[in-house]
Amino acid sequence: MNEEVLFYYALFAGGIVCIVLxxxxxxxxREDTGIEFSTFGRLVLMCxxxxxxxxxxxxxxxxxxxHDYATTKGMCTVEYDDQSSPxxxxxxxxxxxxxxxxxxRADLGAYGPDVPYTCHVTTTKDHAFEIFYRIYDFKTGKLLYSSE
Known part of the structure; x- marks a missing residue:
């Protein structure tokens, strides 16, 4: 399982945990001493x-x-932000x-709008969550990087 799917499950599980907690x-x-308004407000916000x-x-x-995914294929440009965390x-x-x-982080020779690649991105059918991607050389069609 890749990081994107684990992140999706973590978001879903975090929501369930917040509601139940x-x-x-x-x-x-409420049973012990009664609940203060500020505590009640925090619990409502958490819920x-x-x-x-x-x-x-x-x-x-x-x-x-x-695992019902859709794949988007076509010419793309790759941007890598080294300063962002993560x-x-x-x-x-x-x-x-x-x-x-x-x-x-794909180890490609060059990044930016001047360097075209062919990309295959697999997402959920509603395009809400990315699953994995593959980057191919635009001219030769050779696989350069896969996140699977």
Whole structure:
């Protein structure tokens, strides 16, 4: 499993944990001494944060769980940001305007808009989460890097 899929599962699990923990803490604190307004507000915010994470990840759950992916192919440019943390590689499709970002670093000879590559990016069917990518030489079609 790659980092992107693990990140997706971490977001989904984090949402579930926030919801369950906020509900359990509410009932536990309410029974003992009563609950203060500030504590109640924090629990509501934690529950809303968890609901937001689940709301964001749930539409793609069936695609990730059943490995039902779509692949976008075409000419792209590769940008690598060495200053960001975590390091990311960004793939821009020139014709369609699609943009994909991965927690990875492809060891290519050159980066930037002047160097075209052929990219195959696999995403969930709704294009919400990136799964993996392959970068090919534009002229020869030779595989240069794969994140699988």
């Amino acid at each position: 906020s509900v359990l803490l509410y009932f536990w604190l 809303l944060f968890g609901v937001g994470l689940v709301w964001y990840t749930a539409p793609s759950l069936k695609y990730v769980f059943y 390091r990311t590689i960004d793939l821009y499709y020139d014709e369609t305007g699609d943009y994909f970002s991965f927690f990875d």
